[in-house]
Amino acid sequence: MSTETLTIARALNLGLRKAMEDDAKVVLMGEDIGRLGGVFRITDGLQKDFGEARVVDTPLAEAGIVGTAVGLAMRGYRPVCEIQFDGFVFPACNQIVTQVARMHARSKGRLPMPIVIRIPFGGGIGAVEHHSESPEAYFAHTAGLKVVAVSNPADAYWGIQQAIASPDPIVFLEPKRRYWEKADVDLDAIPGPLFASRVVRGGDDVTVLAYGPMVKTALQAAEAAAGEGRSLEVFDLRSVSPLDLDPVMASVRRTGRCVVVHEAPTSLGLGAEIAARITESCFHSLEAPVLRVGGYDTPYPPSKLEEEYLPDLDRVLDAVDRAMEF
Amino acid sequence: MSTETLTIARALNLGLRKAMEDDAKVVLMGEDIGRLGGVFRITDGLQKDFGEARVVDTPLAEAGIVGTAVGLAMRGYRPVCEIQFDGFVFPACNQIVTQVARMHARSKGRLPMPIVIRIPFGGGIGAVEHHSESPEAYFAHTAGLKVVAVSNPADAYWGIQQAIASPDPIVFLEPKRRYWEKADVDLDAIPGPLFASRVVRGGDDVTVLAYGPMVKTALQAAEAAAGEGRSLEVFDLRSVSPLDLDPVMASVRRTGRCVVVHEAPTSLGLGAEIAARITESCFHSLEAPVLRVGGYDTPYPPSKLEEEYLPDLDRVLDAVDRAMEF
Amino acid sequence: MTASPRTTEVVDPVPGAAAPHLPPASGQCTVQLLTPEGDRVEHPEYSLDIDADELRGLYRDMALVRRWDAEATALQRQGELGIWASLLGQEAAQVGAGRALAESDTAFPTYREHGVAWTRGVDPLHVMSLYRGVDNGGWDPVATRFSPYTIVIGAQCLHATGYAMGVQRDGAEQAVLAFLGDGATSQGEVNEAMIWAASFSAPVVFFCQNNQYAISVPLERQSRVPLYQRAAGFGFPGVRVDGNDVLAVLAVTRAALQAAREGQGPTFIEAFTYRMGAHTTSDDPTRYRLASELEEWKLRDPIARLKAHLSRGGLADAAFFDVVEAEADELAARIRSGTVGMPDPAPTEMFDHVHAEQTPYLAAQREDFVAYSASFGEGVER
Amino acid sequence: MTASPRTTEVVDPVPGAAAPHLPPASGQCTVQLLTPEGDRVEHPEYSLDIDADELRGLYRDMALVRRWDAEATALQRQGELGIWASLLGQEAAQVGAGRALAESDTAFPTYREHGVAWTRGVDPLHVMSLYRGVDNGGWDPVATRFSPYTIVIGAQCLHATGYAMGVQRDGAEQAVLAFLGDGATSQGEVNEAMIWAASFSAPVVFFCQNNQYAISVPLERQSRVPLYQRAAGFGFPGVRVDGNDVLAVLAVTRAALQAAREGQGPTFIEAFTYRMGAHTTSDDPTRYRLASELEEWKLRDPIARLKAHLSRGGLADAAFFDVVEAEADELAARIRSGTVGMPDPAPTEMFDHVHAEQTPYLAAQREDFVAYSASFGEGVER
Ligand SMILES: Cc1ncc(C[n+]2csc(CCOP(=O)(O)OP(=O)(O)O)c2C)c(N)n1
Ligand SMILES: Cc1ncc(C[n+]2csc(CCOP(=O)(O)OP(=O)(O)O)c2C)c(N)n1
Ligand SMILES: [Mg+2]
Ligand SMILES: [Mg+2]
Numbered sequence A, B: 001m002s003t004e005t006l007t008i009a010r011a012l013n014l015g016l017r018k019a020m021e022d023d024a025k026v027v028l029m030g031e032d033i034g035r036l037g038g039v040f041r042i043t044d045g046l047q048k049d050f051g052e053a054r055v056v057d058t059p060l061a062e063a064g065i066v067g068t069a070v071g072l073a074m075r076g077y078r079p080v081c082e083i084q085f086d087g088f089v090f091p092a093c094n095q096i097v098t099q100v101a102r103m104h105a106r107s108k109g110r111l112p113m114p115i116v117i118r119i120p121f122g123g124g125i126g127a128v129e130h131h132s133e134s135p136e137a138y139f140a141h142t143a144g145l146k147v148v149a150v151s152n153p154a155d156a157y158w159g160i161q162q163a164i165a166s167p168d169p170i171v172f173l174e175p176k177r178r179y180w181e182k183a184d185v186d187l188d189a190i191p192g193p194l195f196a197s198r199v200v201r202g203g204d205d206v207t208v209l210a211y212g213p214m215v216k217t218a219l220q221a222a223e224a225a226a227g228e229g230r231s232l233e234v235f236d237l238r239s240v241s242p243l244d245l246d247p248v249m250a251s252v253r254r255t256g257r258c259v260v261v262h263e264a265p266t267s268l269g270l271g272a273e274i275a276a277r278i279t280e281s282c283f284h285s286l287e288a289p290v291l292r293v294g295g296y297d298t299p300y301p302p303s304k305l306e307e308e309y310l311p312d313l314d315r316v317l318d319a320v321d322r323a324m325e326f
Numbered sequence C, D: 001m002t003a004s005p006r007t008t009e010v011v012d013p014v015p016g017a018a019a020p021h022l023p024p025a026s027g028q029c030t031v032q033l034l035t036p037e038g039d040r041v042e043h044p045e046y047s048l049d050i051d052a053d054e055l056r057g058l059y060r061d062m063a064l065v066r067r068w069d070a071e072a073t074a075l076q077r078q079g080e081l082g083i084w085a086s087l088l089g090q091e092a093a094q095v096g097a098g099r100a101l102a103e104s105d106t107a108f109p110t111y112r113e114h115g116v117a118w119t120r121g122v123d124p125l126h127v128m129s130l131y132r133g134v135d136n137g138g139w140d141p142v143a144t145r146f147s148p149y150t151i152v153i154g155a156q157c158l159h160a161t162g163y164a165m166g167v168q169r170d171g172a173e174q175a176v177l178a179f180l181g182d183g184a185t186s187q188g189e190v191n192e193a194m195i196w197a198a199s200f201s202a203p204v205v206f207f208c209q210n211n212q213y214a215i216s217v218p219l220e221r222q223s224r225v226p227l228y229q230r231a232a233g234f235g236f237p238g239v240r241v242d243g244n245d246v247l248a249v250l251a252v253t254r255a256a257l258q259a260a261r262e263g264q265g266p267t268f269i270e271a272f273t274y275r276m277g278a279h280t281t282s283d284d285p286t287r288y289r290l291a292s293e294l295e296e297w298k299l300r301d302p303i304a305r306l307k308a309h310l311s312r313g314g315l316a317d318a319a320f321f322d323v324v325e326a327e328a329d330e331l332a333a334r335i336r337s338g339t340v341g342m343p344d345p346a347p348t349e350m351f352d353h354v355h356a357e358q359t360p361y362l363a364a365q366r367e368d369f370v371a372y373s374a375s376f377g378e379g380v381e382r
Helices: A008-022 A046-050 A062-074 A090-100 A136-140 A153-165 A214-227 A246-255 A270-285 A303-309 A313-325 B008-022 B046-050 B062-074 B090-100 B136-140 B153-165 B214-227 B246-255 B270-285 B303-309 B313-325 C052-077 C091-100 C114-119 C124-132 C155-170 C188-200 C227-234 C246-261 C291-298 C302-312 C318-340 C360-374 D052-077 D091-100 D114-119 D124-132 D155-170 D188-200 D227-234 D246-261 D291-298 D302-312 D318-340 D360-374
Strands: A003-007 A026-030 A055-057 A078-082 A116-121 A146-149 A170-175 A182-186 A198-201 A206-210 A232-236 A239-241 A258-265 A291-295 B003-007 B026-030 B055-057 B078-082 B116-121 B146-149 B170-175 B182-186 B198-201 B206-210 B232-236 B239-241 B258-265 B291-295 C106-108 C176-181 C204-210 C238-242 C267-272 D106-108 D176-181 D204-210 D238-242 D267-272
Touching: A003 A008, A003 A153, A008 A026, A008 A046, A008 A153, A008 A170, A026 A062, A046 A055, A062 A078, A062 A090, A062 C155, A062 C188, A090 A116, A090 B090, A090 C155, A116 A153, A136 A146, A136 A170, A136 A239, A136 A258, A136 A270, A153 A170, A153 A182, A198 A214, A206 A214, A206 A246, A206 A313, A214 A232, A214 A258, A214 A313, A232 A246, A246 A258, A246 A270, A258 A270, A258 A313, A270 A291, A270 B270, A291 A313, B003 B008, B003 B153, B008 B026, B008 B046, B008 B153, B008 B170, B026 B062, B046 B055, B062 B078, B062 B090, B062 D155, B062 D188, B090 B116, B090 D155, B116 B153, B136 B146, B136 B170, B136 B239, B136 B258, B136 B270, B153 B170, B153 B182, B198 B214, B206 B214, B206 B246, B206 B313, B214 B232, B214 B258, B214 B313, B232 B246, B246 B258, B246 B270, B258 B270, B258 B313, B270 B291, B291 B313, C052 C091, C052 C114, C052 C124, C052 C246, C052 C302, C052 C318, C091 C114, C091 C176, C091 C204, C091 C246, C091 C267, C091 C302, C106 C155, C114 C124, C124 C318, C155 C176, C155 C188, C155 C204, C176 C246, C188 C204, C188 C227, C188 D188, C204 C227, C204 C246, C227 C238, C227 C267, C227 D227, C238 C246, C246 C267, C246 C302, D052 D091, D052 D114, D052 D124, D052 D246, D052 D302, D052 D318, D091 D114, D091 D176, D091 D204, D091 D246, D091 D267, D091 D302, D106 D155, D114 D124, D124 D318, D155 D176, D155 D188, D155 D204, D176 D246, D188 D204, D188 D227, D204 D227, D204 D246, D227 D238, D227 D267, D238 D246, D246 D267, D246 D302
Parallel strands: A026 A055, A026 A078, A078 A116, A116 A170, A146 A170, A206 A232, A206 A258, A258 A291, B026 B055, B026 B078, B078 B116, B116 B170, B146 B170, B206 B232, B206 B258, B258 B291, C106 C176, C176 C204, C204 C267, C238 C267, D106 D176, D176 D204, D204 D267, D238 D267
Antiparallel strands: A003 A182, A146 A239, A198 A232, B003 B182, B146 B239, B198 B232
């Protein structure tokens, strides 16, 4: 069994390489992904090895990247688009919402859209405006799209390959501030399903839900809570759309309490949908309302304030306390 | 007291005219709004009376319409942009989300954005693809934007004037399928606040929330329910962001039951946010979870199926039944 | 036009809106092979050698699609369609471009390319179903090499360019034809498509039907120079052709597609034509254009022009025209009965193609929907 | 370049990426008034009569902003800034364009226009605060007529065009200067801005600093023809100027702004220059360009060029250069201490400017935040 210690960044790089080896139709497109290997070096070395026809340095236009990917998909290719930073996906909004998400339905299934749109997302890296956003709710509200967010190297390695192999368009969110965090990855393992949530820590008092960069935060909170004799069950949702909530609901029926954590603004963030669904399904088991810990309803602030803006261990624990005291 | 019987379309036309008379800085921009008066004739006659400098037939580019509006606002104008149909707002997404919504914060208040983005929204008119959408959740999730949806001629007449007078950017949603419905409008009345919800029918059993085109549907449901001896309290939310939920919560504490209705896909639609907030604030008063009646999580279907897709009287009553039986 | 900075009155006319949109005066750099009177003329760069059969074929195509269009307009008036976008006046541009395609080429239409659909062998009823609200177009885009109608202005231009990049990667000798209108040239995405096509030298031809209007907005609002000149700014050739001259359109489009297949990259074609009808059946053109303009253009009717050429040249006799007429009647009848008799889609259809792999949550919504409908005794098929 | 459709290998080179990006060979249609050696040359269309004071002023501007830039880069290395986007090599383009502005004109920068900010009287510390993460730029865009830095590539071009439409409506004799990079020319919104500017004949000048790269992507990926030619496709003049020649930039930009003020509409200026530093302090240019390229461009250094002209022409003596040197030292010291001593913003700031009229819900979030912070004994000012 070959196990390697990988960062999320390196795992993505290897996963992309594997996907390109497995399927000659896989084409990577994006700004600076070729020669430079991407600003985060996720595609490092791939243009050298697979050529400029399969790792395409594009003109500076996100609508162009996604719109031409639609055409390549129609031609039988499997485009993997890199959006350089979360804040720069908006010029591609029209192609994503009105074209990528609907072509399969529009054509009654005759034109599948096996397109992956990779987006390094979230804050915490001390960047300037537009480099720390969490746009997942826009895509999760868009029928026809699937949205996943990875939190660790193993999911990054397998997830990117599974996303590329999927016949449906997938917005693939990468927790940029965790890119350099390491873990062991078993490169021979048989990966679990892409669209499934996972319990990453068992517990009995409160069920805590997170995805992407907030999974680590939730686990830190659980660790701290344990010190205070409180046991939190932590889920890595992994798939933001579709949501895999059955296991979550089973947990909530046990704990009676639930806290959802994400960086995106709280209003109409994923926490809203999750709270609504859990409340509807677990109404009689709930000891407290599902509580949300998210970004404030403000633009992402200048980096000197991002620690105040971002959910952290303390804010999660605060919500846990409120859930317990309810 | 001068009261006139007006359609929503006519009320908007008169409201725009009044706003242009009151403030020479008001400029209307959009596709076909001049000579043609707009595809819905909302701007009928305005270019003739106010000239081509104040009622601007623009090139065919939504990003251009909103992006130049930003510049006009910086120069001290009050642009009112018409997006011809809901489905065509997405090319303007980047300007709306990264510029309009943030310029005030970015400039620490030095650059207010008194921009109104008018969007005829919603389905039910037998149109082809992209002409029946409900994109409000995208904007309500965007910090820095305000979003209102009118449901009747009086709110249309006053609301458009209040929105134009507001120093903040507002997405102004017009229920296109109700454009031709009439009501008396007192043109001398003192209008209530723009961002306030309103009880449009009192009741005791279930609190029903709607906005825009669904208000009429909710009222029809209340009428039918009354026949079955059930009394529904119906709210016209009017403002989608910010939400004015205090009066709603007072009602829910009384009824113990709440149903939210909108046309937009249910997942991450406004119903999700409203359910989450009401549940958090009224937890101990709720006899049943807040139930949502919305569009399915599919692209808006071909018009032959829209009646199956759109929430109607029966689906609202069905949710009311479920809330009562819970 | 130049705005005087001193007054707001003249800042924003729709320039030229007042002036009627007349066909390009002869002598302008517009490729023409058949005069409005039906006389064959030569062009230094674009020759076309075409036999009588082909000429009659082009006439037949144009006559049939015009009849289809008239029938569709009538059906809409009678409430059988939700809306209809007429191609009246643009038959030569569409049939000429469509017939220039090789079988293995691929076309990306807007919502008005019924004439192109016809040349691709798309069943008219598969177009009617879209405007009836039964589906978003019933044809098979893969088999017909005719992509779905695109209603979001310009979005298809990027699809066409990306598809052409795929053709390059396959090393195939095929070309792609992207259709767009004059108004579409203002969309950012359309300009991006041209930038990409140039940058990658993609085998795509942009075929712009300049029918003078974007709904009510005249061309001058979109560009103050002829549209074909746009291409030079992006570094590839642009050419203007008389869009009511089916022979010129055929010749120019053929040449551009061949150049694309040979790896010479993109071309922009401006087919100068006129929308003789309303924008759609919902539109009222009398609000924004002069009747005299339409009269002018009727003298350039693309079908009459070819008919004159065929008759005077003795290339077709009365019998031929009678046969086409009869065919048109048949077609119209088939379209009418097929449209009126078109079954509504199964309500569950709306759930069934959202994803290639349906999600459990959507499957559950579908189940609930079926059960809910059943509760009304509506037999919704599963 | 032309792609052969037969093989995928050559489908997608970044054309010209291999070839170094050299300055335009003389004889090309690039406006130059000062040779790299510092000799004054005449140009048929663009003359500049400028006195020694002004010349020394331009030198001073360029020397000071270069020093500011160097200090900022050093401060970033020392962890005092989150990131820095260097203007090294583009001083002439920015100072020349900035000094061409009349006081009542308005400029719309990207994120790299520190040299323009300087000419607008923006306090360098108000730019430093952005890159330190204290705010999104501290200057008053209304008072300085210098709009906020725009990081979303190209978005400011539409703002500039809209602002110019406002100038028209005011009947004011003012012009607007929109800055953009070579990469930005591929964004749909930028092309829309040019389409709008042409359609409305808006008094806006598009000033494109072609510094040869969009991060790692060379110009050839964005356009296979010189960028200034883009404008002709939209129907307005485009001109290429030696971007390392401050006099030529000043003359060309002045003329374009004056034309705009006089109601002659937009102009596109391509300032041909070179990004001598990294894209930002996070970038490593050795991964994508040749050292020899940089060496070539050093011979065209914009500051050395003017210095040679001043010295040889006896327009400035050693004393002058010493004074500027001393001023630069002072400025650098002020920037350093001002940056290092910059107070962090109050956390509540993030709530306070979201709307002009704050919503009750956000006010409540602010209150909760204050209370929550207080619970840690953090004295968050209200
Ligand atoms: C993005 C977008 N904005 C607006 C519309 C509404 N609309 C439909 S057709 C049309 C005019 C198109 O004009 P043109 O490109 O010249 O094509 P034509 O209809 O003349 O064939 C407009 C504005 C749309 N479909 N898509
Ligand atoms: C819409 C958008 N996409 C991507 C980026 C990331 N990005 C920042 S600078 C840059 C390159 C810009 O190149 P150019 O326009 O030539 O300006 P330069 O940096 O060379 O001055 C890119 C891709 C961005 N800021 N905005
Ligand atoms: Mg047109
Ligand atoms: Mg550059």
